[in-house]
Amino acid sequence: MNRTPVSSDTPSPAVPRPAPAPRPGLSDRTVAWLFVAPTLFLLLAINIFPLLWNIYLSFTNYKANAPNRPLRWLGLRNYERLLSNEDIWASMQVTARFVFWSILLQVVLGFALAWLLNRRFRGHGFWTTVIVVPMMLSPAVVGVFWTYLFQPQAGIFNYIVNFFYDFGDFTMIGDPDLAMWAIVLVDTWMWTPFVMLICLAGLRAIPEYLYEAAEVDGASSWRQFWTITVPLVLPFLMLAVLFRGIENFKMFDMVVELTSGGPGSATELASIYLKREAFEKWRTGFSAALAVVLFVTVFGVANIYVKLLNRVKER
Amino acid sequence: MRRTFLTSMALSMGLAAGVAQAQEKSLTLCWAAWDPANALTELSRDFTARTGIAMNFEFVPWTSFADRFLNELNSRGKLCDLMIGDSQWLGLAAENGHYVKLNDFFEKEGIDINDFLPATVYNYSTWPKGSPNYWALPAMGDALAWVYRKDWFARPELREAFRKEYGRELAPPRTWDELMEVAKFFTGREIDGKVRYGVAIYTERGSEGITMGVTSALYPWGFRYQDPEQPYRMEGFVNSPEAVEALEAYKALYECCTPPGHSDAYMVANLDAYKSGQVAMQMNWFAFFPGILKDEQVGEVSGFFVNPRQNEEASVLGGQGISVVSYSDKKDLALQYIKWFAQPEVQQKWWALGGYSAHRAVLEAPDFPESAPFAGDFLEAMSNVRDFWQEPEYAELLQAMQRRIHDYVVADKGTAKEALDKLIQDWTEIFEDAGKL
């Protein structure tokens, strides 16, 4: 959580204060605008202007690979098509299932790991760094090397799993029923450390006197856990869920390299579907509408969630 | 400080690797990364020797080939001076001005397009189809065919067992029914201590794999894309009873006789499965056959057969033409390359190195069928090839088919008729959007 900045006890070497003379150089106001303007300008150019253009395109039948075709204004037709398109609904369902299961696993595992790490045994710093490495890798490259690991013959995943219990021949990424678990597994491998670090920060922030007071009062460990630990870690967990939720909703790189959205459309996430519409079929107008819908969804849900988070923090 | 050191290191690395970006006479040719591309690199040394123009190549694996280079053309990129693009790109390339029209150039340089096999001219060069507007020079003839383990087919125990089970001799199948039988025969059979499987077929979802695979079944059953009398009318043709039967046969073949995990396989996965001895037969492009013969493990024991017939004879068309990209700054140099490539001696050398020349001087030479074990099959295939839609909307049409077919064959969704019905819906929508319906 935020720590209030430590205010210094003494200012810089004591100087007799003269009458305040007008300061040289640019005024604060000028400096403020000078400093903020380039950032705002760049963000407007690369984020806002394209968003507005996206909205405009979503009302047309523009196709980026046929720019000379006469442009027709379609009104809301693209949005109507969107809502009645069962493939898009399927893809949103796939995305929702992916987000749900991956976050559930990461929260459970991440919290458990943080709990254990909080015991502060010898060498815990080193092992933390080891666990954290997967999170820092390029998701696309991770996707491609997990295809290798999941290969039914040459890959070690099947080898190791069958070592413990012989499931026979199975393919994680080739089987329509297993592919979702493959992407959930890889995502969990990559991002559990993320949740772990956040939970760890939360656990460490809990003041010890609370536990001591509870023990004095005769509360069992179990009860202490539920009445002290969980409520105080909850805001941290919720923050982790917010970040991971947004990231996994946008997920593209790792899954496209791991399964290409397949088999069939078993793992075709919203971003993958969008990419196919926009950059393979070149239905720019239609995909702009989808992009707007996706953005509004994530923005809206995130907004509500942040308000909820703030309320939890205040408790 | 650290940053300047690292930046200078980066810059020197960039310079060291920046050979391709040297501005003296050089051309960049873009194609797919596969055996024929290596052969072309070898062949092009002759061009460099004769003209002093250095050749650079940008080869991209097939699975990302269309994606990457269609994107390149759409962004009006200047990377490629020459492009050996897929035959199905002709429509969109011609209508959106990506390729340079070659008619005037052919006339000026005295290149007669009729020197090339008519089927290749029709399919790799003309848009609108069959009209005398040439957007590419036929560069690589190709079709889908099959490879099989001659040695296993020759084993007496296996021949005996097959004869007992099916009442005929074990031989390369000539119909799809026979193909099923042979595939079933080999699936699960232990040969030399390992369990083997019948076939490796195309099931790839991402680019075009499963469509190419499934059309190799659809065409022999008599599949038609549209009413010959009324363009873009697909009801009753795309979902005809023969089409349904063919699609079901392909799914049956996938389910009974392919190795485990073969659900997203294209050219390379099939090659791997075949070379490692997993399967008795594979479907693959003629382009790979020279390489298969040279392979250390299976070169000596491989035979070839043309796509089996069912109601008629048909093979899936592959192959590409070479075009000049209209956004290039070096169009005249690129045209020189085309002029050089069109010469009969160069075409002969192209075939000798492993590329499939489309030039009649090569293909109609009397000794051509003996020049390689698959040469005769190649000629036969090229005489009855059929291609996918070449319309400008080709990418969307292909994506729709990829989705519906993969959903049915691999992901078990719905029936064959339903898949084809949905496909007609998709395609109708696409043609309506394009103003054709």
Added chain:
Amino acid sequence: MSALDQARSIVEPTPFSRRLAAVVILVYALVSSIPLAWIVATSFKTPSDAIAYPPKLVFTPSLEGYVNLFTARTRQTPEYLASLPPPETWYEELVRKRNMVITGPSRFAGRYANSLIIGFGSTFFAVFLGTLAAYAFSRFRIPLKEDLLFFILSTRMFPPIAVAIPVYLMYRQLGLTDTQLGMIILYTAVNLSLSVWLLKGFIDEIPKEYEEAAMVDGYSRLQAFRKVVLPQAAAGIAATAIFCLIFAWNEYAFALLLTSGLAQTAPPFIPNIIGEGGLDWPAVAAGTTLFLLPVMIFTIILRRHLLRGITFGALRR
């Protein structure tokens, strides 16, 4: 009192529970390291060992993966090979053993260089502009400050593919597709949200009194910023720079859609390293290993700031 005698205590873990925790963490750390370790091992295998079935745990190491990564090769007939002069370098020798000859460098070095140039370039600008903006947000009363800050954060919520659609069209018009400059501008804009939030957090922790005293001494605001605040923010700036670099380094979607032969970075390139049939797994593994190396080093350097970096400055240790 009996409560204090309880063996398990949350505040003061017993040695037993400590050891148990250590064992579980150790097991998890080792298991989660297996995939990466296997990939690094694969980079030292020969192509046939890499696709051996069952997977080979013991193998003779070879540098073929790395050689294949950096070179373009063609297969030749044994007669042709016999006619060539003997190989001069160890890597040529390695390649000849497989009946191939090296025809030139591969595109990997160029892609890696692009990753470096685009990564460092965009990081520099993102941190430069971000520091200025963060300082302003931290010290000045800017109208709609909270809203602007939230807007900056929200730019991170856009799915990259969605942003790519209009950016692709824009860049096509401006001729910026497949240019390093175009990618640097794009990554800078995307990283600004990260750098502004992180740097604001760092600068908030620097007491205002220092620069105010300096200004009382006669410095201008800009001078105070330069001479008083920047040096104190140096550690934070460095940490932010590394996080921005890691993002630009690992980015894939924009690189895939907006670059081609000239400005392509390593992430879209590595999954497409084709060998003789299919992906050349040792080469892909070698590329992966070399690509991960800087990031691993940075992770170790950034150990203490990791939490802050991944939560956009919302949490600090």
